[in-house]
Amino acid sequence: MKPIHPDALALARNAEGLYLNAYLCPAGVPTIGYGHTAGVKMGQRITASQAENFLLEDMAAAAAQVDKLVKVPLTDRQRGALASFVFNLGAGALGSSTLLRRLNQRDYAGAAAEFPKWVYATVNGVKTQLPGLVKRRAAEVKLFEKG
Template structure:
């Protein structure tokens, strides 16, 4: 079991995702419930707030484990939290293939921080679209990443 993710990262996820107790489709069309939980979600599904909390804890623990596996340099709890929010939203594969991770693992922490703003697009109705919610989320993640 990995250490829990910092509370500031959980706050970013909760603010960015919003709480939905009935399944919905996110802007990219993926069935989601709770605070952005997607695994096994079926449209029409309903959950309790307690289940949403459990999903969030599990999703963030999984994201943090991916961060712990991929990052090869020392990072702070805030950096781990920012990256965990990023992974929960975009998946470990996107972090693994990113310039953000490459720069971070080269100890270019400032350069890595500057990469968050590149991840603000989703495919909506077949079109690559900048989403204001992602702009706000990436800015919050970058700010947390840069907080000692």
């Protein structure tokens, strides 16, 4: 399996933050470590090493989805930016996006311009722009464009 670019891992660490105790994310999902959600139970506690392992597994799974969806060549940084996007939003979001459509048409600049549109989450039933998502999408664009 192809490794994840270190800049993409750093981006995800920075965007997610490290939480060794389970918490509810803004969408109400039990989360731990660097944004890990699979099988997390409230009250759970992990070590920093476990958090790092979860991140590597989660980003590898996200990158595998990117590899399935993207039909054009990617640099390691572009793949990493997209893996961060999928890790945060899910493969379904990328799969149905204008971002992916433009990318697969080899419109790399057009694809990069789509990242900033993905900055909303439903909080208490209201579509809300989250500052953390604005910052994350900007970092993903920067990584993607570094290519």
